[in-house]
Amino acid sequence: MFFESVKIKDVKSEIGQLVKSHRKREKLSRQDLAEKLGISRITIQNLESGKNFTIDTLLKVLQYFDLMSAFNDFLKGKRNENDNVESLY
Secondary structure (H helix, E strand, C coil), X not given: CCCCXXXXXXXXXXXXXXXXXXXXXXXXXXXXXXXXXXXXXXXXXXXXXXXXXXXXXXXXXXXXXCCHHHHHHHHHHHHHHHHXXXXXX
């Protein structure tokens, strides 16, 4: 597997910025969003700061902001790209 120049911390930071921009667009505080999702304000703070967060937290946020379908479509597209690669064997 080839490692690209994009670092995990950079992707986590981008995810955090995406969440923060959607939260602010809807005029929600971190506490408001946390309460709507049944998680803590610190969890939202960590997510937005690019610190460690669980996939469950990410999926809850994506679902809340109606981004789940787009994310799922992206994953299916990547899987289909791999399924269409001809085997060397």
